[in-house]
Amino acid sequence: MKKLSTLLAATAIATLMAGSAWSKTFVYCSEASPEGFDPGMYTGGQTFDAAAHTVYNRLVEFKRGTTEIEPALAESWEISADGKEYTFKLRPGVKFQTTEYFTPTRELNADDVIFSFERQYKADNAWNKYVPGASWEYFSGMGLPDLLEKVEKVDDLTVKIVLKRPEAPLLANLGMPFISILSKEYADKLQAEGKMELMNQQPLGTGPFTFVAYQPDAAIRYKANPDYWGGKQKIDDLVFAITTDAAVRAQKLKAGECHLMSYPNAADVAELKADPNLHISEQAGLNVSYLAYNTLVPPFDKAEVRKALNMAVNRQAIVDAVFQGAATVAKNPIPPTMWSYNDKVEDDKYDPEAAKKMLEDAGVKDLKMKIWAMPVARPYMLNARRAAELMQADLAKIGVTVEIVSYEWAEYLKLSSAKDRDGAAILGWTGDNGDPDNFLDTLLGCDAVGGNNRAQWCNKEFDDLVTKAKETSDVAERTKLYEEAQIVFKKEAPWNTLDHSLAVVPMSKKVSGFVQSPLGDFVFEGVDIAE
Amino acid sequence: MAGGSKTFGPSVFQRKKGLAPMLRFIFGRLAVLIPTFLGVSLIAFSFIRLLPGDPVMLMSGERVMAPERHAELMHQLGLDRPMYVQYFDYLGGLVTGDFGSSIVTKRPVLDDFINLFPATLELSICAIIVAVLLGIPAGVIAAVKRGTWLDQSLMGVALIGYSMPIFWWGLLLIIFFSGYLGWTPVSGRISMMYFFPQVTGFMLIDSLISGQAGAFRSAVSYLILPTIVLATIPLAVIARQTRSAMLEVLGEDYVRTARSKGLSPVRVIGIHALRNALIPVITTIGLQVGVLLAGAILTETIFSWPGIGKWMVDSVFKRDYQVVQGGLMLIAAMIMIINLIVDVLYGFINPRIRH
Numbered sequence: 061m062k063k064l065s066t067l068l069a070a071t072a073i074a075t076l077m078a079g080s081a082w083s084k085t086f087v088y089c090s091e092a093s094p095e096g097f098d099p100g101m102y103t104g105g106q107t108f109d110a111a112a113h114t115v116y117n118r119l120v121e122f123k124r125g126t127t128e129i130e131p132a133l134a135e136s137w138e139i140s141a142d143g144k145e146y147t148f149k150l151r152p153g154v155k156f157q158t159t160e161y162f163t164p165t166r167e168l169n170a171d172d173v174i175f176s177f178e179r180q181y182k183a184d185n186a187w188n189k190y191v192p193g194a195s196w197e198y199f200s201g202m203g204l205p206d207l208l209e210k211v212e213k214v215d216d217l218t219v220k221i222v223l224k225r226p227e228a229p230l231l232a233n234l235g236m237p238f239i240s241i242l243s244k245e246y247a248d249k250l251q252a253e254g255k256m257e258l259m260n261q262q263p264l265g266t267g268p269f270t271f272v273a274y275q276p277d278a279a280i281r282y283k284a285n286p287d288y289w290g291g292k293q294k295i296d297d298l299v300f301a302i303t304t305d306a307a308v309r310a311q312k313l314k315a316g317e318c319h320l321m322s323y324p325n326a327a328d329v330a331e332l333k334a335d336p337n338l339h340i341s342e343q344a345g346l347n348v349s350y351l352a353y354n355t356l357v358p359p360f361d362k363a364e365v366r367k368a369l370n371m372a373v374n375r376q377a378i379v380d381a382v383f384q385g386a387a388t389v390a391k392n393p394i395p396p397t398m399w400s401y402n403d404k405v406e407d408d409k410y411d412p413e414a415a416k417k418m419l420e421d422a423g424v425k426d427l428k429m430k431i432w433a434m435p436v437a438r439p440y441m442l443n444a445r446r447a448a449e450l451m452q453a454d455l456a457k458i459g460v461t462v463e464i465v466s467y468e469w470a471e472y473l474k475l476s477s478a479k480d481r482d483g484a485a486i487l488g489w490t491g492d493n494g495d496p497d498n499f500l501d502t503l504l505g506c507d508a509v510g511g512n513n514r515a516q517w518c519n520k521e522f523d524d525l526v527t528k529a530k531e532t533s534d535v536a537e538r539t540k541l542y543e544e545a546q547i548v549f550k551k552e553a554p555w556n557t558l559d560h561s562l563a564v565v566p567m568s569k570k571v572s573g574f575v576q577s578p579l580g581d582f583v584f585e586g587v588d589i590a591e
Numbered sequence: 592m593a594g595g596s597k598t599f600g601p602s603v604f605q606r607k608k609g610l611a612p613m614l615r616f617i618f619g620r621l622a623v624l625i626p627t628f629l630g631v632s633l634i635a636f637s638f639i640r641l642l643p644g645d646p647v648m649l650m651s652g653e654r655v656m657a658p659e660r661h662a663e664l665m666h667q668l669g670l671d672r673p674m675y676v677q678y679f680d681y682l683g684g685l686v687t688g689d690f691g692s693s694i695v696t697k698r699p700v701l702d703d704f705i706n707l708f709p710a711t712l713e714l715s716i717c718a719i720i721v722a723v724l725l726g727i728p729a730g731v732i733a734a735v736k737r738g739t740w741l742d743q744s745l746m747g748v749a750l751i752g753y754s755m756p757i758f759w760w761g762l763l764l765i766i767f768f769s770g771y772l773g774w775t776p777v778s779g780r781i782s783m784m785y786f787f788p789q790v791t792g793f794m795l796i797d798s799l800i801s802g803q804a805g806a807f808r809s810a811v812s813y814l815i816l817p818t819i820v821l822a823t824i825p826l827a828v829i830a831r832q833t834r835s836a837m838l839e840v841l842g843e844d845y846v847r848t849a850r851s852k853g854l855s856p857v858r859v860i861g862i863h864a865l866r867n868a869l870i871p872v873i874t875t876i877g878l879q880v881g882v883l884l885a886g887a888i889l890t891e892t893i894f895s896w897p898g899i900g901k902w903m904v905d906s907v908f909k910r911d912y913q914v915v916q917g918g919l920m921l922i923a924a925m926i927m928i929i930n931l932i933v934d935v936l937y938g939f940i941n942p943r944i945r946h
Binding site: 085087093095096103191192194195200201257260261273276277281299301302303304307308311312314315317438467468470473474477487489502508512 | 642643644648651653656657692697707766770776778780783789892893895897898901902
């Protein structure tokens, strides 16, 4: 028996090696090593790209290039009138991948879905703590443990999710990587063999690519899943070449060592654009960067003071200096690509004279304040220090003295959410699921004060609107509520909205079929390369 | 370090000649390793915890974690216990060879280390070979041709090499040789076209074992630039050290005697002088191990070389306590062992050291 398995393994490797000589291999230069291959346990985008968007599928998924939800492993769904029951009809005939380490004997059914949910919140589930320190950050971060009443099997191909209260963003949440659907049959086998930790090292799902091998910090290899329910991919092999330095990734792309790269340096974009062999895809990112005042501390508790400070800052100059054009000035707390974005909202004009007068009218003289600048570059803010310096200079013109402070990143994240924070903090957000609730309630709701709500701003009118929108399933109705909420936000000015940055993806001209995701994911389903 | 000699009673090693003093010397050194190891474990343990922030907080990024959830996770990871309890727990693990599991990847630290270390070792060995093969001759030539333009240019280049910022140097080489000339690949260990199971972890050996045509060649081409970058500083140090050691020895009486006896310059320099000059050079080479590991951190990051340097840097940023302290312990243990070997080697070359 042992001999047979050795022979099989040798044949498999030989086939793979023989395949590598002529197969169509797509190489993606990725920015970081995946934290693991179980998307439920992690929050890093590189992990989702490496596991969730290759190996796995979800009940519903985002239509390529949009934040619209479309059927995936669930063919259809119904929502009860009270908004508390979601009944999903599973797609029949979906096969799990066959790999060297597992051969499935059955197709996807309701047990797999229930297993994929329950392991993330039922403490008595054997998989809840299957590796030391296992935790389900997104599942709890999206509030699912408090929201879920139960997940139950109606029949083999029907699953019902019952909620404790209506929550319209649920569907968008179910499209997110953390709730990928795993094979219960594979899990049972690993459990019986006492090798549960392999779930995080040798993933197995229903997705377009089958996992082959991971060489830590170097490369991840996949091959096209021949049984994929969405049809076999045009490329044969997919390789993630892990290359942490952005300048080196750019060199590799130029040298033809990879077909597509993630996150170029802003400074390298012009050179990449000039390369005749490359094509640059650009899209408005689903993000926002802001300066959050502490609205609990005088004089920043007055809307007119915040408004005056906003008007004194030339945000276009910040965007030009920090992004060299790869961003737009923000006027709303949600990006323009998101549904319900209210374009009718009037932005604060840059007008130092008027700002100065407003401050005087509000009885504020010789104002001294701190501006917190993040110590790291994030996609929504590449250089917070530079932005803070420009604000400092602008505010000095209206007689406001600014001191710039910064802390180490982890410390910054913690201290900036404190209710008694001294000063206004630069920070930002990248959307998780394309739902406006993921920005408006998460970042500005009353429940988030002392947490994600860095402005510590609790406005009843605004909060009522977003809470009502959360409980309404009708998209038209929700859109109206969110549009109104944006008007209230602008009037009250808890933030100075700084920018929405562009996401830039350079790739070889040989690549076709790559669609940029507004959520910042790198999804290789449907890509092809010209010979 | 000399305190080690008191550890053993005189009865065991009575004989003054033969192996006994050498063994005594080795045991003395080994005895010193234990307190050193304990000291390193304490530093490794506390250093990463002194940095602000904790791994749980960094898990969620911009999304703020509720304080209750934060406390729950800290408890789950055992990070809410008093420091000394955590430290002794950690020490207890070390004694049984358990380095813990990464907080981020959940994989055992020792497994990852064993997996990644061959890459660092392969690169370091190549770098030190290059540094020695070029550094010693350069130093000897500079000493023999002291004061000439050759000496000055060799030492000038060495000084530049010594002061070269590794990150900048690496990028410069990539842009010129890989980007502009297209002679070498940009980064990685082997072309993505080749794939075979890891046997020894040394790509040069594994590529040969794989039997795939062109694999070895590809592995060599990927090794060139990182080797040059990592070898630069040790090469400069070795060249300068060789030069000054040679200058000292060349002025000695016995060298003059050898010369006056009419021995050929090659014999005088190659055998009489160089052999004696090598003692401080070997010490320097031993000390370069630490320099190599420090250099490997940056070199591996630039060249996407999957070794322990890159692994440690990533872990510091993620506050992955287990990986940072485990990695530091393993690296320190290796440096200690290498230093021990150098000391022993030194003892063999120069018997006076043993006393």
